[in-house]
Amino acid sequence: MATDDDGERDPLFRYDEPIFADEDLLRISHLPGPNRIVGRDEHMQKVAEALNPAIFGQEPTHLFIFGKTGTGKSLISRSVSKRVENEAEHEGVNVRTAFIDCGEQTTEASVIKTIGRELNDPNETGIKVPQRGLGTGDYYDRLWQIIDTCSDVVIVILDEIDMLEDDEVLRKLSRAGENRRVTDSTIGIIGISNKIDFPDELNERVKSSFAHDELVFPPYDAHQLVDILQNRADAFRDGVLSDDAVPLTAALAAQEHGDARKAIDILRNAGRIATKQEDEVVTEEHVYAAKEKTEADRFAELIEGAPTQAKAILLALTLLTENKPRDQFPTQQIYRQYQTIASDLDMDPLSERRVQEILQEQDFLNVINSETKGRGRGRGVHTKHRLLEEPEIVKKVLNRDSRIADLGI
Structure with missing residues (x-):
């Protein structure tokens, strides 16, 4: 606790939180429980159908998911995979999930290394996956050992898959069982992209070996965005959201191709602006100011x-x-x-x-x-x-x- 020499709190900081009850509910990295996910029942069911065999230790169906930013692709993939892990445990099956952001891990070696590090339990495998110092083939060798030792089924989620410099990783992961790279486990792949024509860009070797289903996520409409935001409204203290705050946020985000991620960002920033201005209620003015800040922040990320x-x-x-x-x-x-x-x-x-x-x-x-x-x-x-x-x-x-x-x- 920050105090001055007299034991008083440091006036540089604030120690109250008049607007937010749990701001983490509005963070993009937050994975909400199933009861908070709305507007995607049909798509969630289709992802579940693809992954369902994993519950019984069988190979899932590979899946490509397409849709604009903020349409729930990553959220649904992560949420359903987590539920598969839980259900498989009841069957005595060990399902593990590795989520890879291909916008950050763009090379074949970095993807394989990251999957290995996410899945590895060194105490169980006796294997180390160093950040650097190994060739791509060595990282693959260690990954196959980790998968066979630590899991019955592995679900690999490749977010922003179109950012990969080389799609050879798809071929090798999808054929690992067929080529006897893994013998005691199976691998299912979910590739996520906002480019619906991405499969056309795959090289011919990958196209011929990577059998998969495809699923398209449409943008959310304003009504769905209202439901999404209301399902996270308990991020705020009771009574601090004006009646217009959520509908206006949803309407502004619906104009921007139905981006739920942007809607959540706007509402969070509106709360932060209200806090900074020491206002007791989040109003329309805060929402409009938050929209401008959210757009500037997101655009800055793109050109940073x-x-x-x-x-x-x-x-x-x-x-x-x-x-x-x-x-x-x-x-x-x-x-x-x-x-x-x-x-x-x-x-x-x-x-x-x-x-x-x-x-x-x-x-x-x-x-x-x-x-x-x-x-x-x-x-x-x-x-x-x-x-x-x-x-x-x-x-x-x-x-x-x-x-x-x-x-x-």
């Missing part, structure tokens, strides 16, 4: 660490969008605007080809949307780009870079 050149290109598209909201702009037009910005920043401009590549990278990260269309027979193709966030939000985030801020735009 990007070089100033990439930010200058994004600023070029942003300035064009300010003049013509919701328009699409060809690469050449963005490039001309970027050249002016690069000059103002006293930077050597990149080539138009390199600018096009960076725009493609931003499209992959869902910062912008790019569409390539043919000009007609014999006339080639052209690409147009559209900003996915409000220009004011983008400029606010870009201005966190001191060089961009010096432009005073």
Whole structure:
């Protein structure tokens, strides 16, 4: 406990919590109990059907799950897998789950290493899985031993699977039993992506060996988002949420493709803003302020660490969008605007080809949307780009870079 020399609490900090009763219920990492999951009964049932054989020690059906961010893909996969683990225990079957964020673990070696570390019990296996120092083949060898020793069935959840640099890991995991890499256990794979055409991008060897079912999660509507938020309303103290706070939060998130994750973020940030302002009730004003903060925070995550050149290109598209909201702009037009910005920043401009590549990278990260269309027979193709966030939000985030801020735009 922080105290001064007289035993009084340090006035730098606050020691009351007038708004939140349990803020953890609103954290994205929180895995709610089944009674708090709403609007996905049908999809939960289909995931359960795929994983059901694991309860009896049999191989689950491999599954690809598609849907936009915040539609419950990861939540349902983790929740159903946990329930499978519990039910299997009643049957004397040991089911273990490894959840891998492929946005962070992008290489084959890092995925296998992380699965091994999540599943391993060194006291049981006598195996160590070091952070570095082994080749990919060595990590596989240790993983197979860990799986056979520690489990009857392993469920591997590969979130953001489209971020993997190499899809060979899918082939090796799915064929581990057939190739006698594991003999006392089986492996089921759930791949999660927001790109519904991801399976088309798999190499032919993987396509031919990775038999799977597919499931699409649609966006939540406003009514479902209200139910989701009301099921977490006990994160707040009684009486601190105004009657309009939850419906407004749901309506704002429904406009953004039905993103439940964003809705929860907005409501949490609204509570934090009310706390900071020492208000007793979370109101519409807090929700609107929270929406802007949530968008800025999420956008900042997408471009955090990007070089100033990439930010200058994004600023070029942003300035064009300010003049013509919701328009699409060809690469050449963005490039001309970027050249002016690069000059103002006293930077050597990149080539138009390199600018096009960076725009493609931003499209992959869902910062912008790019569409390539043919000009007609014999006339080639052209690409147009559209900003996915409000220009004011983008400029606010870009201005966190001191060089961009010096432009005073």
